[in-house]
Amino acid sequence: MKVAEGSESNFARGVTRRDLLLKVGAGTIVTALGGLYVVSDRLTREAKAQTRADGRPRLPPGQRVIEVLKPMGGQPGEPGRGEFSVRIRGDVESPYALDFQALSKIDPVERTCDVHCVTGWSVLGARWNGVRISTLAKRARLRSGVRFVIIEAAHGYTANVPLEDAMRDDAMLTWDLNESPLRRANGAPVRALVPDLYFWKSAKWVTGLRFSKTDEPGYWEVRGYHNRADPWKEERYA
Ligand SMILES: Nc1nc2c(c(=O)[nH]1)N[C@H]1C(S)=C(S)[C@@H](COP(=O)(O)O)O[C@H]1N2
Ligand SMILES: [Mo]
DSSP states (O other): OOOETTTOOOOTTTTGGGGGGGOTTTOOOEETTTTEEOHHHHHHHHHOOOOOOOSSSSSSOOOEEEESOOOOOOOOOOOOGGGGGEEEEBBBBEEEEEEEEHHHHOOOOEEEEEEETSSSSEEEEEEEEEEHHHHHHHHHOOTOOOEEEEEEGGOOOEEEEEHHTTTTTTTEEEEEETTTOOGGGTTOEEEEEETTSSSGSOOOOOEEEESSSSSOOOGGGGGGOSSSSGGTTTTTTT
């Protein structure tokens, strides 16, 4: 049995390395912010042998595979689809707001992708339904010189994403995960998904997208995390 620490590991609640030496079958126990998670050694080994279509390894360095998203906390917003509204604004010609109905009808897509949390876990091959950020941007008509999108969420959480990362085909606002509505802990009714950056960029409980000519480091970026957050470059900390 191997025991590993996540980079946000938290032993404050009396969890000690010794306590983790328990039987959990074929997995590895990892401690991280919010508790424990069990790594699948088999899925991790398989992913390490795979290459993505873009030539990068399937699993970024320092990551281990778990089977389902681990809720990582945060301050939830209003969970009902009926109450939802998202504002698309900033350096754009045509700002607008959408309720859930309108958002879900624009040009819904399904994407299968992997996500990578900075604490060291990855979830592979989840199916996400949503609308691409590029679709929303096109409709807002970005002013020339826009280089970032600031993803805005409940209670002031924000994440800054370079425009080119946000315009990728699998960067979206999403509401269904593996054919079920998102759970509240995972960002219901709508969260952002920018799968090829560390998962903190994928803001849960989204309230807005603000396109900007200037950068604006977000919640984690001003707390010592990396401004860009590329998992393949291990851009974990500033
Ligand atoms: N609004 C909001 N979004 C957030 C966070 C948060 O605290 N608030 N945490 C981020 C972090 S650090 C991670 S790792 C992922 C975790 O998503 P999950 O809880 O669905 O696994 O959400 C990100 N989105
Ligand atoms: Mo995180």
